[in-house]
Amino acid sequence: MDILEKIKQAGLVGRGGAGFLVAKKWSAVKDAAGDPSASSPRPELGTKAGQVKKYVVCNAAEGEPGLVKDSYILEHHADKVIDGMKIAINFLSVGSEKNKPAVKGYIFLNHAYNKKLNKKLAALLKDSAIEIFIKPIESGYIGGEESAVLNAIEGRRIEPRLKPPFPVTHGLWGFPTLVNNVETFYNVNLVNSDQYKNNRFYDIAGDCPNEGVYELPADLTIEKVLKETKNYPKFPFFAQVGGDMAGEVLSSRQLKGPATGAGSITVFSLAKNNYKKIITGWLDFFADESCGQCTPCREGTYRLREVFMEEKIDWVLFNDLLDNLADASFCALGGSVVVPIRSFMKNVLPEMEAKK
């Protein structure tokens, strides 16, 4: 059974947060022509016709507060991650004798991780077609979006690209590019050696005693995950799942489903937090981290903060600005601004207000 079939059967989904089917992405890159001169939206690249190149990028940007699992995986399983990348490179390298794609790999590494991981990774990457690209310090949260990653590597302004075309057909320098998260490549390694057990990594943090990264079955409910790691609070609480900024906020009664997105669970004590502080924290983050490309996010997040700071909040306008972010943002990160705020207000705020 070839690797693609194995990935399909394992039902692997991307662990960067979006949960895209891994097999689908891999096929798309494999099927892409690999010759940007044919239909490139960026003809200035001026690549010679017929030159077939493809790229594999391991996204270790991990720019969202609350997430450290990629760092953890690279620290403990770097060999498996790199093997996963090599499997992808081999998979994409297959072609006819005349038309064999040259495949190169990059690890897009969070600059904060570079210091402790560089030596180790460099040793593992020796004589391979993979190199480390250190995520520029100023690239921030947006620098983890997959097309922004490509811009960073190309030396362009770090912000998402207009899609379509998608990176799978027009990625780095216009060539088909496979961008997967650290955990995804780790899983590919497991799938390949028939060791994949449908586990995933959970970042657990916040008002709980045993903060840390845990590898547990992916279908566990959030509640179970908290209990098994001895983190389930005895006090009234709520949780944010899938990132401390863009993750969904759930009340303690809503934890009967599995964790979605990037697999982080942050516990908040209901008594210790107030809504003004929490929402301001998110708005500050999103306004500061907006790349500035589109109106709903650049202007919208700034105005949301402005409206929210007013003594008398114009909730109609506040909601309109959120709707606009969800509906009309340039990239998914703009759309995700809405998630924590709306889910918090719906799932937690009434309870929080009632307790007062």
Next chain:
Amino acid sequence: MQIKKSKISNGVKINLDGKEIICQSGKTIMQVAKENGVIIPGLCRHDDFPAKANCRICVVEISPSTALRTSPSAGSPRPDFVVSAQSNELGTKAGQAAKLVTSCSTEVVDGMIIRTDTARVKKSRNLNIELIFAEHIERCPTCIRRFNCALLELADKYKIEITAFKDRKGKRKIYKFANAVEIDGTQCIDCRNCLDACNNLQKINFLELRGKGIEQEIVPATEGNGFPFIGKRRKKVDCIYCGQCSLYCPVTAAQEQAHWQLVEKDLKNKSKVLVAQFAPSIRVSIGEGFGVPGGKVMTGQVVAALKELGFNYVFDVNFGADITTIVEAEELLARVKSGQGGPMFTSCCPAWIKYVEFFRPDLIPNLTTARSPQIHSAGIIKTYWAEKLKINPKNIVVVSIMPCTAKKFEAGRKELKISGHYPIDYVITTRELIWLIKKNKINFAGLEPLPADNPLGLASGAAAIYGASGGVMESALRTAEYLMQTAQDAVCRDLDKEGKPRVKFCDSKIEFKAVRGLAGVRRAELAMGDKKLRVAVVNGIGNVKPVLDNLKDYDYIEVMACPDGCIGGGGQPIPTTAAIRKTRLAALYKIDGSSKIRRAHENSQAVEVLSWLKNKGKLENKVLLTKYKKRS
């Protein structure tokens, strides 16, 4: 067995606001909507650039559906027509959830149901417009785009308050580039069209986007730490004043440095003689500012409008262009005959001159020393014409109306002074003139056409095409070939007893079609008497590199910094697009084709002025020739 698909070639069927439409695939929703009479607004979108989709005001709601494919109207005999009106319910029948997309960047797909008018669309669109308004500090009373303002039009069309949010860019800087162009950060709406113009179209890379989020700002690359990254190396860079950024800016954040106020002031000064002169390419573009279809020749209305504004005399720079042609053709022949090193470059594009002086000063010796048409014309006004009319040149104010922002810089060059006077006092753009005409409530299209003043009123067809890329070269070639065939080295060296040049018969070629067209670089090899002349025409400074890299291949090179030449100049009416430029171009060649004289040296008035200058000693060179200097 093969199954035949009964599909209209490349056709897709969509539903737009309840109407079924068959359209071509590969088009965007915005394009298809426009073709069907639905105008979707857009600020960052421009026909000349790929979609950036950052302003987000062109959002529409789409829902994919299979309902359309099986609709009974599929077999309509007129698929190009709107075949049937569907009920509004169709949108909700679709299986998948409707979503908003930017119509500028989303292509139509078979079965797509598009609504441009739902509450959801209106909410996002209007909110984004309000958010953008708050980025732009209004300077409406003195803004030359007041009558042609994209923002005010949107506010009016959608009944939107322009002050829903507090202005947030009041403290932004205004960057001025010489006296030609400026970037006013207080008006910028972050659409990035200026970056497309400066960096992708013109490849100058002078403008840069710094910072992120609400801090992001368009700045000259020389601001702060100096040099921008081009590729991976830092290079020196400067503005060439072409003004393409101002042509593509939807909101005058990038614009010409306006000088109409100074002109207005002088027009009230009764002790001065006010003289206007206008460029070859103005006449075919100015009408667009008044709702006249592109490409209409309005020479007479331009003259009439300028007279109406209070100018005492109005001259046509086409006359000056004939002077330039003759001077340049003579120099070309002299260079070719002497075998002097390297090709000769045209010099009438001031942005190109700035490019050479800054980026390639080594090429300065290759530039023709002929002054540009506006400088020739104005210099002759302040010498020959002033003497004829016995006016002290000190009391003449020459205002040049140009399709160009760099002409403002050119007019201020000290080396062009004649007897202490600048030939030109002010340069205003086509847009500034349109503004002055509108501001003074002159009904431009209804004006009785007037001829330009005489003398200096005669012009050849060769002068008209100066406004088109390839035109300067073609004009020079017409005269150069004449000189070659008649074995002369100058048009008016051989004078008769009365001091008039002897006219020689010659059947030299008129139309050099090889140098015409829209391609970025056009190359040709022409026979000039017994010599072969290898020429290149560079259409847009962004295309100059391959020619500069192969200088040995050419004897004569024309470079125009703006796309398609002056008709696409940085001072031309907004919008200017490739399609609009085409109509302007066609009009110029029409003027040429229908002119009584087609060659500059047949312009008897031009020849007379040149003969007059022959007897003026040093003044001749002062009026006709110039020099350049390294600026880096």
